Amino acid sequence: MEISDGSCSTASMSCTLGDLSQPDGSASLTHGNTQVAAAVYGPCEVRLSKEFPDRATIEVIHKPKVGLPRCEDKLRETLLRSIFETAALTALHPRSSIQIIIQEIEDQGGLLATSINAACLALLDASISMKFLVAAVTAKVKHDGSVLLLPQEGSTEKDSLGIITFVFREPDKSVVCSFTSVGTLSLQQRNQCLSLCQEACDTVFKFYRECLENKFSKIK
Amino acid sequence: MRDTPLSNCEREFLLDIIKERKVSCEVTLPKLRRPTEGILFVNVELSPMASASFEQGRLTEEGVELSRLLERCLKESHCVDLESLCIIAGAKVWSIRVDIHILNHDGNMLDCSSIAAISALAHFRRPDVTVKGEEVTIHTSEERDPIPLSLHHMPLCVSFAFFHQGKYLLVDPGELEERVMDGKMVIGMNKHREICMLQITGQMLLLKEQVLRCSNIAVVKVMEMTELIQEALLNDKSSRAKGLKCGFAESATKRKVNRTWKEAMDVNSVPGCEVPSDSDSESDEDVESKISERGDVNVLGHGVGAIGKSAVSKWFEENTDDMEKELEEERNKSVHTNSSQQEKAMTAVMPADISGDHEGDSEEEAIQILDKDLKLQPM
Numbered sequence: 001m002e003i004s005d006g007s008c009s010t011a012s013m014s015c016t017l018g019d020l021s022q023p024d025g026s027a028s029l030t031h032g033n034t035q036v037a038a039a040v041y042g043p044c045e046v047r048l049s050k051e052f053p054d055r056a057t058i059e060v061i062h063k064p065k066v067g068l069p070r071c072e073d074k075l076r077e078t079l080l081r082s083i084f085e086t087a088a089l090t091a092l093h094p095r096s097s098i099q100i101i102i103q104e105i106e107d108q109g110g111l112l113a114t115s116i117n118a119a120c121l122a123l124l125d126a127s128i129s130m131k132f133l134v135a136a137v138t139a140k141v142k143h144d145g146s147v148l149l150l151p152q153e154g155s156t157e158k159d160s161l162g163i164i165t166f167v168f169r170e171p172d173k174s175v176v177c178s179f180t181s182v183g184t185l186s187l188q189q190r191n192q193c194l195s196l197c198q199e200a201c202d203t204v205f206k207f208y209r210e211c212l213e214n215k216f217s218k219i220k
Numbered sequence: 221m222r223d224t225p226l227s228n229c230e231r232e233f234l235l236d237i238i239k240e241r242k243v244s245c246e247v248t249l250p251k252l253r254r255p256t257e258g259i260l261f262v263n264v265e266l267s268p269m270a271s272a273s274f275e276q277g278r279l280t281e282e283g284v285e286l287s288r289l290l291e292r293c294l295k296e297s298h299c300v301d302l303e304s305l306c307i308i309a310g311a312k313v314w315s316i317r318v319d320i321h322i323l324n325h326d327g328n329m330l331d332c333s334s335i336a337a338i339s340a341l342a343h344f345r346r347p348d349v350t351v352k353g354e355e356v357t358i359h360t361s362e363e364r365d366p367i368p369l370s371l372h373h374m375p376l377c378v379s380f381a382f383f384h385q386g387k388y389l390l391v392d393p394g395e396l397e398e399r400v401m402d403g404k405m406v407i408g409m410n411k412h413r414e415i416c417m418l419q420i421t422g423q424m425l426l427l428k429e430q431v432l433r434c435s436n437i438a439v440v441k442v443m444e445m446t447e448l449i450q451e452a453l454l455n456d457k458s459s460r461a462k463g464l465k466c467g468f469a470e471s472a473t474k475r476k477v478n479r480t481w482k483e484a485m486d487v488n489s490v491p492g493c494e495v496p497s498d499s500d501s502e503s504d505e506d507v508e509s510k511i512s513e514r515g516d517v518n519v520l521g522h523g524v525g526a527i528g529k530s531a532v533s534k535w536f537e538e539n540t541d542d543m544e545k546e547l548e549e550e551r552n553k554s555v556h557t558n559s560s561q562q563e564k565a566m567t568a569v570m571p572a573d574i575s576g577d578h579e580g581d582s583e584e585e586a587i588q589i590l591d592k593d594l595k596l597q598p599m
Contacts, residue, residue, distance in 0.1 A: 008486070008487050009484050009485060009486045009487060010484060010485050010487055011484050012481070012482060012483050012484045013481070013482045014479060014480065014481040014482065015479065015480050015481075016479045016480075017480075019324075020269070020323060020324040021324060021326050022270060022271050022272070022324050022325055022326065023269065023272075023324075026269075037269070037323060039269040039323075041268075041272050044272065061267075061268055061269075061276050063265070063267055063269075063321065065319070066317070066319055067263075067317075067319070099268065101267065101268050101269040103267060103269055103321060103323060149487065196487065199487045200487045203482070203485050203487065207480070207482050210480050210482065211480040214479075214480045
């Protein structure tokens with residue numbers, strides 16, 4: 001297995017914070033051609049059946065572009081919930097709920113990573129306290145063994161050996177969650193993807209900073 | 221009264237029509253109902269994103285009214301030529317699905333969704349088909365250009381809110397206005413001044429003059445909106461013809477105050493297959509010290525639900541920017557006041573053991589804020 005030049009590029013990112021007037025925090029994130037809108041309500045009232053006496057309940061709703069939510073949407077909801085239950089300081093708001101709603105607008109690869117990043121930005125916008133920030137990066141291994149980052153222009157699922165998404169936390173870039181969505185990868189390939197994604201997650205964290213600096217700056 | 225009333229809210233949603241309301245169409249095949257007619261399906265999703273009162277998977281009264289009115293406006297006005305969607309009579313027809321996702325409920329959802337739906341229908345292109353005997357071929361967009369739906373006209377909804385028993389009239393009510401209004405009238409009209417739908421709800425009676433006045437206003441507004449939609453469609457067509465980028469991602473890169481944009485960037489990875497866990501393996505202590513340096517929130521000890529410890533924010537990098545300086549000064553001030561109070565530490569202590577506690581009610585949980593330096597607590 002060989003890499004041609006050992007370098008790869010992340011697609012352009014663009015984000016609007018506080019787009020929607022009703023939710024407490026919202027973000028619409030465009031990564032490459034993939035676009036996702038995320039909104040956060042909370043901490044607010046929780047249904048009795050979902051209440052925890054010692055921490056806040058995190059509810060995630062993932063809405064597909066067309067039709068009713070399917071199995072993969074439910075899977076994404078579960079993943080996001082586990083990630084943000086780790087990341088958010090739920091003990092600060094016992095007996096309350098933090099609702100994260102994700103709306104897929106356009107999927108051109110790397111939807112899961114974009115959803116996670118959008119949700120993190122929306123939580124930041126809603127000023128929910130978190131232990132650390134998370135950033136997700138998706139990598140794809142092609143049939144020839146080369147690795148590239150998604151979303152990428154003109155990239156399809158067909159020519160891929162496997163697609164893997166890593167979620168990192170901020171200061172030490174340790175892995176919070178990893179998820180293989182398509183195909184199988186050898187350990188070597190997985191590690192190769194991991195090192196590439198770990199490099200790439202810096203750009204995402206930097207982007208978070210820029211977004212918030214932009215939000216709180218008085219000029220512009 | 222002005223001849224062309226156009227409220228802020230409406231201008232906004234006309235501008236943001238593609239961005240804020242997401243409409244998508246899907247083609248499924250075949251669903252037999254009437255032998256020579258295609259199917260138009262309108263689906264309105266009141267996403268919980270739009271408002272805290274909307275619940276997932278449950279259609280409220282508001283939602284039912286909204287989808288019913290939209291169906292009446294789009295389907296029963298026969299604006300889409302359903303017969304042209306027939307492939308083989310009685311066997312194969314096109315089914316067109318319009319999905320409307322409401323992202324933000326700031327009043328007047330109906331007008332907005334009707335604009336979004338009709339623009340999407342006008343923008344939608346279905347794949348071309350050829351029929352040879354019994355054999356039907358659906359061509360991909362590479363083989364043959366997709367063809368647009370044939371729209372007879374474009375019905376649009378205009379809402380009016382009434383206050384004081386119809387004494388005051390408001391075009392395009394906002395969310396707060398909708399909450400206090402006496403009643404509402406919706407007119408569905410096309411640019412040929414034909415009314416396709418009219419509905420009055422609420423506890424009020426209207427004079428004939430008021431209805432006429434409203435329909436006159438609706439004429440002007442529908443003309444304006446139709447023009448805007450046509451312009452947007454033309455704009456899209458020309459940019460597609462030029463081979464420019466289009467779609468949602470493109471509409472997002474527009475300049476906006478609250479938008480941050482970042483170019484595509486190169487990421488250099490270490491060539492070869494290094495196991496990353498070896499290359500940057502850090503002991504737990506390193507990580508802990510790194511975290512505390514950054515002033516992140518720490519868990520203070522094992523077994524106690526104690527969190528907190530304030531520290532200086534390092535969120536902002538030190539820049540030469542004026543604004544940054546200002547922030548810096550502010551922060552220094554706060555740091556100064558902090559240090560003068562001898563590094564007071566705020567700690568929230570929660571009893572970790574709450575189950576089986578016979579002293580207090582187990583339903584309740586005490587949160588005590590201890591502030592040692594302020595000496596609120598008796599020593």
